[in-house]
Amino acid sequence: MSEKDSEKTAKNGEFSEESLREIAVEIVKRRLALKIHWTAYLIVNIGLFIINITVDDSYMWVWWPITGWGIAVLTHSFNYVSYRRGLFNSARTTLLWYHIFFAILISAFLHFIDNFTGSTTSHWWYWPVIPILLSAIVNIITYYVFKPKKNEDTRKSYIDRKVDREMKKLGI
CATH class of the missing domain: 1.20.58 (Methane Monooxygenase Hydroxylase; Chain G, domain 1)
Incomplete structure (x- = not known):
């Protein structure tokens, strides 16, 4: 813990209001980024799915971007939840x-x-x-x-x- 961090905590080991506010700001930013990521993932992949079934449904290539990007969005979700819960x-x-x-x-x-x-x-x-x-x-x-x-x-x-x-x- 740096000197700056230790100054932000009270002597009894609890976080000061300022440091709790910084944590809350970080959580809000991470939640917003995650919502944007999930929204983009869903919109783009629904579009790709529609393209796949309307153009040529003999090969469902859409599953590759869905799963590849799905790994990234699940990782992002895991990162947010673990930070939010303080794991x-x-x-x-x-x-x-x-x-x-x-x-x-x-x-x-x-x-x-x-x-x-x-x-x-x-x-x-x-x-x-x-x-x-x-x-x-x-x-x-x-x-x-x-x-x-x-x-x-x-x-x-x-x-x-x-x-x-x-x-x-x-x-x-």
Whole structure:
């Protein structure tokens, strides 16, 4: 926390009115940007869908921009909701949740591609999804192994926290 941030918080750890106002302004801006993004997504994709079915409905190419842009708009939504709810209190937590979010999203997208391209005999999407999901599981495990305990400084690295504990044992 910078000096400017610490000046904005009261001594009892609560946020000052000024800092709460800044957070509220940021939430309003993010909500407006998200509404604009969703509106553009819906209008453009409805238009593309109409073009696709009126010009040539033998191949539904419209699903590619819908899913590709859908990944972006879902990511934007996840970012807004996580900020709004205050889910992330550290960079480590943020990275963990984004890793999980993208692992699920990419896995679903690969499954969609496999089904949309008409692969009925070989479901190739399993092969990239298995390591993606395994890496997310490993990330979750390492997060909880290296996560600071309740009374430890969250700004210190895992090694620094271990050294501090060892020094306490030594009486230093």
